[in-house]
Amino acid sequence: MAERLTGCGAGEGQKTKTDRGRSKGASDVVVRGARAEDYPAVRELILSVWEDPDDELGIWDYTTANDPDLRPEHTRLVVTARRPVATATLLPRRVRTPRGWVPGAELTLVGCHPEHRGRGYGRAVVRDAFRFMASRGMAVAVFHGEPDFYLRLGCAPVFASVRTELEVVALGGELMGAGRPALAEAGEDDAPVLASLYADRVAVYPGSVARAPEAWVWRVRNRQFHSLFVLEDRRGYSFVSFGREGDGLLVREAAAVDERAARGLLGGLAREARRRGRSSVVLAVPFDNLLARLAFLLGAEKRLRPARTGFAAVTRWEPLLPAGYEVREGSPPEFGADGEVELRFEGRPLLRCRRSALTQLVMGYRSIDDLSLLGKCRPCPLPERERSMLRGDFPVGFPHYSEAPYLFWL
Ligand SMILES: CC(C)(COP(=O)(O)OP(=O)(O)OC[C@H]1O[C@@H](n2cnc3c(N)ncnc32)[C@H](O)[C@@H]1OP(=O)(O)O)[C@@H](O)C(=O)NCCC(=O)NCCS
Numbered sequence: 001m002a003e004r005l006t007g008c009g010a011g012e013g014q015k016t017k018t019d020r021g022r023s024k025g026a027s028d029v030v031v032r033g034a035r036a037e038d039y040p041a042v043r044e045l046i047l048s049v050w051e052d053p054d055d056e057l058g059i060w061d062y063t064t065a066n067d068p069d070l071r072p073e074h075t076r077l078v079v080t081a082r083r084p085v086a087t088a089t090l091l092p093r094r095v096r097t098p099r100g101w102v103p104g105a106e107l108t109l110v111g112c113h114p115e116h117r118g119r120g121y122g123r124a125v126v127r128d129a130f131r132f133m134a135s136r137g138m139a140v141a142v143f144h145g146e147p148d149f150y151l152r153l154g155c156a157p158v159f160a161s162v163r164t165e166l167e168v169v170a171l172g173g174e175l176m177g178a179g180r181p182a183l184a185e186a187g188e189d190d191a192p193v194l195a196s197l198y199a200d201r202v203a204v205y206p207g208s209v210a211r212a213p214e215a216w217v218w219r220v221r222n223r224q225f226h227s228l229f230v231l232e233d234r235r236g237y238s239f240v241s242f243g244r245e246g247d248g249l250l251v252r253e254a255a256a257v258d259e260r261a262a263r264g265l266l267g268g269l270a271r272e273a274r275r276r277g278r279s280s281v282v283l284a285v286p287f288d289n290l291l292a293r294l295a296f297l298l299g300a301e302k303r304l305r306p307a308r309t310g311f312a313a314v315t316r317w318e319p320l321l322p323a324g325y326e327v328r329e330g331s332p333p334e335f336g337a338d339g340e341v342e343l344r345f346e347g348r349p350l351l352r353c354r355r356s357a358l359t360q361l362v363m364g365y366r367s368i369d370d371l372s373l374l375g376k377c378r379p380c381p382l383p384e385r386e387r388s389m390l391r392g393d394f395p396v397g398f399p400h401y402s403e404a405p406y407l408f409w410l
Pocket residue numbers: 001049050086110111112113116117118119120121122123124144145146147148149152
């Protein structure tokens with residue numbers, strides 16, 4: 001359905017209507033960046049959008065109070081009758097891609113007031129956020145979200161779900177024994193060490209987000225359900241949750257400087273799981289993480305599921321392309337829809353595919369052979385010469401996006 005909600009960068013504050021809105025006799029609709037004086041109304045909106053808003057309200061209060069990079073214009077709004085009815089917030093961050101770090105954002109707090117849903121406002125506010133990003137030179141957004149909603153908007157699932165589950169009941173001996181460096185709850189002074197471990201061991205995958213070595217970035221928002229542990233010799237850390245994953249202790253993030261530290265950290269986590277009456281340690285970290293490798297060697301089970309709720313959205317292609325490549329698409333690009341795009345090399349068309357499929361290729365989630373096997377690109381089959389070049393220029397990796405401790409309530 002054609003939508004005419006516009007706004008953002010170029011057309012800030014433009015008044016417009018959706019076709020759906022018109023048919024319902026809605027008043028004029030404005031899509032724009034927030035101003036500081038909108039904050040109380042945005043907070044009210046967040047309270048109305050989510051039934052149990054502790055999590056979302058906490059993210060709003062915490063980031064607006066602490067994040068020095070978050071400015072009012074990074075919150076995008078759909079406003080009717082002078083009240084915001086849909087909202088989306090961008091936390092500006094450097095994002096890692098297969099081509100290196102690029103300016104980007106974490107997308108969060110996307111919501112529409114229940115009484116205004118189904119009129120295109122949710123799509124409009126996300127589309128506006130992407131246009132805003134493009135206008136500010138931000139190339140890629142990463143986030144978790146409702147698959148059916150974001151797939152329609154041209155966003156691509158790129159973060160696979162990984163689990164390495166180690167039963168602790170059967171563990172004994174060296175790993176569980178005493179004499180290993182103990183785990184302690186990380187304090188404010190640990191932020192620089194944690195940031196350095198994170199940069200070296202965690203933020204090494206496409207989709208990772210850079211984190212500052214400042215205390216607010218590393219604060220745990222709800223200690224009832226989460227802990228940030230650091231080895232007492234500070235050679236490893238782990239962020240864990242207690243409220244999820246059945247009986248297991250859920251390890252959301254783990255970094256160890258070497259194999260000895262990995263043994264110490266996994267042993268400490270297993271002891272912690274046992275102390276809390278949990279039967280397993282569940283590592284939600286890539287399989288090549290030292291702790292996941294060690295857990296597997298000790299008898300853990302691995303589970304890998306294709307990406308479903310972990311998304312990337314590309315808002316500028318150039319920083320994600322090797323030299324000689326370019327992407328042709330409508331002008332201006334059609335954000336908020338999964339339209340067709342063309343990948344070219346030195347001016348020559350190579351392939352056509354949906355925006356989401358190209359996003360999977362440039363983020364290193366799907367290889368050209370995967371896309372071809374799925375029938376997601378044309379021509380089909382792709383000539384071997386082009387395919388072999390694309391194989392070399394767009395190698396498949398393992399995108400992984402790990403959210404900072406302050407983003408979790410439950
Ligand atoms: C998700 C949400 C923002 C959508 O807002 P909305 O204004 O109703 O969405 P739109 O009218 O712009 O819908 C755009 C498209 O997404 C679809 N859609 C909307 N909400 C959806 C949902 N929850 N799940 C799947 N698809 C959805 C619509 O059917 C529409 O598709 P169509 O164009 O093919 O008809 C809104 O339902 C909401 O605030 N939900 C609660 C908060 C939430 O879950 N937010 C985070 C999303 S991860």
